[in-house]
Structures are given as C-alpha cells and as structure tokens.
Amino acid sequence: MAAEQPLGPDDIDFSDPGFWARPLRDREAAFALLRRQRSAPFYAVTENLGAGPGGGGYYLLTRHADVLEVSRRPKVFSSASGIRIADKPESSSRSSTR
Numbered sequence: 001m002a003a004e005q006p007l008g009p010d011d012i013d014f015s016d017p018g019f020w021a022r023p024l025r026d027r028e029a030a031f032a033l034l035r036r037q038r039s040a041p042f043y044a045v046t047e048n049l050g051a052g053p054g055g056g057g058y059y060l061l062t063r064h065a066d067v068l069e070v071s072r073r074p075k076v077f078s079s080a081s082g083i084r085i086a087d088k089p090e091s092s093s094r095s096s097t098r
Contacts (some may be wrong), residue, residue, distance in 0.1 A: 010036050014060060015044070035062045 012030045013019055019027065034041060044057040061067050072075040 007031060007033070010042075010045075013043070031062050034060065040066050073079065 007019075007026070007030050011033065018031070040059045040061055040063075042057055042059050061070060
C-alpha cells in the first residue's frame, strides 16, 4: 500500500469521511499541524456530517488554551441548541492500528 501524501492546513477537511479513513498517524499529524499553524479554524458543516440544510459550521479547537477559553465562556460558546454529527467510521477510533 502506497503511503498517503501528508496533508497541508488547507487540505484538512474534518467533514470528509476520507479524512477519518486515513491512518491514525496521518490524522494525528493533521491535528499537530493545526495546533502549530492555525488557531481554531472554522469548518462549514456539510451533508457528510449528517447536517441538514443551513447547518452553519464549527470551530475546531486543537490547543489547550483555546479549549480553556471556550469553557470559561459558555454564554458565547455553546451547543445548547443542539448538534448532530454522524458517527465516524470504526477505523477512526483511538484503538485503531498506527
């Protein structure tokens, strides 16, 4: 099996089931890249995530400091009105082989 090309920051698409089908080491490298280069990138919600029409999007927090900031501001950052993201493929779990 040929190795997949590393993802650049603009190539990372968490709405694409193909991302979650990549080897765990590739997914971990993508998160590490975002922690180094991007602070809370925004991703549009797509049909791939099980979103209905007009779903908006989400911010992906990869840095500890960003998670702390958001957790301190629940009136600003909330999913209280609901969120539905379709189940990820089983191969995307932490227990998958590297």
